[in-house]
Amino acid sequence: MNYESLYSEIGKSLKSSLIRELLKYASVPGSISFGGGVPDPETFPRHELAEIAKEVIENDYKYTLQYNTTEGDSELAFQISKLFSKVYGIDGLTHSNMLFTTGSQQALDLVARIFLDKDSVCIVEDPVYLGAASAFRTFFPKFITIPLEDDGMDVDYLEKVLENLAQSDQIHKVKFIYTVSNFHNPAGVTMSHKKRLKLVELINKYDLLIVEDDPYGMLRFEGENLPSLFKLAGIERALLLNTFSKVLTPGLRLGTIIGNPEVIRKLTIAKQAADLCSPSLNQRIAAKYLERYDLLEQIKVPIEVYRKKKNVMLEELEKEFSDIPGVKWTKPEGGLFVWLTLPEGFDTMEMFEIAKEKKIYYIPGQAFTTDDTPSASMRLSFCLPPEEKIREGIKRLKEVVIEYAKKKGLLMYENISN
Ligand SMILES: *Cc1c(COP(=O)(O)O)cnc(C)c1O
Numbered sequence: 001m002n003y004e005s006l007y008s009e010i011g012k013s014l015k016s017s018l019i020r021e022l023l024k025y026a027s028v029p030g031s032i033s034f035g036g037g038v039p040d041p042e043t044f045p046r047h048e049l050a051e052i053a054k055e056v057i058e059n060d061y062k063y064t065l066q067y068n069t070t071e072g073d074s075e076l077a078f079q080i081s082k083l084f085s086k087v088y089g090i091d092g093l094t095h096s097n098m099l100f101t102t103g104s105q106q107a108l109d110l111v112a113r114i115f116l117d118k119d120s121v122c123i124v125e126d127p128v129y130l131g132a133a134s135a136f137r138t139f140f141p142k143f144i145t146i147p148l149e150d151d152g153m154d155v156d157y158l159e160k161v162l163e164n165l166a167q168s169d170q171i172h173k174v175k176f177i178y179t180v181s182n183f184h185n186p187a188g189v190t191m192s193h194k195k196r197l198k199l200v201e202l203i204n205k206y207d208l209l210i211v212e213d214d215p216y217g218m219l220r221f222e223g224e225n226l227p228s229l230f231k232l233a234g235i236e237r238a239l240l241l242n243t244f245s246k247v248l249t250p251g252l253r254l255g256t257i258i259g260n261p262e263v264i265r266k267l268t269i270a271k272q273a274a275d276l277c278s279p280s281l282n283q284r285i286a287a288k289y290l291e292r293y294d295l296l297e298q299i300k301v302p303i304e305v306y307r308k309k310k311n312v313m314l315e316e317l318e319k320e321f322s323d324i325p326g327v328k329w330t331k332p333e334g335g336l337f338v339w340l341t342l343p344e345g346f347d348t349m350e351m352f353e354i355a356k357e358k359k360i361y362y363i364p365g366q367a368f369t370t371d372d373t374p375s376a377s378m379r380l381s382f383c384l385p386p387e388e389k390i391r392e393g394i395k396r397l398k399e400v401v402i403e404y405a406k407k408k409g410l411l412m413y414e415n416i417s418n
Helices: 009-013 017-028 046-059 074-087 103-115 131-139 155-167 193-207 230-232 261-275 281-292 302-319 348-357 387-408
Strands: 098-101 121-126 142-149 174-179 210-213 237-245 255-258 338-340 377-381
Touching: 046 281, 074 098, 074 281, 098 103, 098 261, 103 131, 103 210, 103 237, 103 255, 103 261, 121 131, 131 142, 142 155, 155 174, 155 193, 174 193, 193 210, 193 230, 193 348, 210 230, 230 237, 302 338, 302 387, 348 377, 348 387
Parallel strands: 121 142, 121 174, 174 210, 210 237
Antiparallel strands: 098 255, 237 255, 338 377
């Protein structure tokens, strides 16, 4: 059967994600992987969740084992409203401001569905969260990428882009600006307060919408919490995406999207067509968990684990990589990722062949571009390997870099220690 001739334009455009391909190697015995962006399973409150699950299946079976409304569980809406009041200082959210999705990934897909056409412009960061780029790409928009700096997207660059779009009468094509404001995936950086204010000023000036994706905001190890773009911009100009995946468990597949009731209604209709509703059981489990436990207290334990691992990785990078001129890495105050950038001439995708031999895995920066451009950067996740493996892994990575450099005639620095 020639399926190719049957595929739609969208079907034809779908390709397997680079990350999925690369992560296959990570299960090789003796390997160390900085690739996976998933939380440590030991942080999942499995006993608490098991107890709640038993209870809500036995007692609330008429709800939890039944079809649900697309809008989702009103008990969860009540709990989320309380949680977001604490986390974001946003008060007065009601169920009409929320939609529960099958992970934030579905929220990204629904956002793309209701906003993007072929001639739409979609503004994202460079590097961009791969899951968002895949969801948006399905609808063939034109991407404009804004370079990411240590304190978030380059808002001066964005300002010029918007000015140019306005001058050429294209600004109406911009459907939204997508950003991961805290502890960026893949870059680990956080947008500064100053840049947040500037971004809000720009969207007000040009009448634009922000899609703020914040799966990591609650996972801060150090530094001060910053006000969300959603709070600064106001509910008319922003959608806020949140998820239980990084702070509770990704297995529940439960995300929340917050916005103006009119947009939420549109998203709800789009979700109806996609999957009717998210699992009632999972929503009720999450609601009961939030009712019974203080999530912000509970995550102090994993936060401490991640903070230590992050420090080990940064310490080891300092030891191994600071003698390579032109190399730099980000210093996250939360989340799961460090972004390591090698000097010009390195291609971390090509270098991956050597990494495979040495059984050390990372995600090449190319995976986080909108157009598959080769990259000298890589994403390193510190959340899964134990501390001694992190040290060993960074040492192996140094060997990979040296070997690649020799092969390509890069870095003629005799004094680099190995
Ligand atoms: C992990 C992650 C998500 C969450 O995905 P889920 O579908 O909720 O598991 C969303 N955005 C970013 C930037 C992420 O890193």
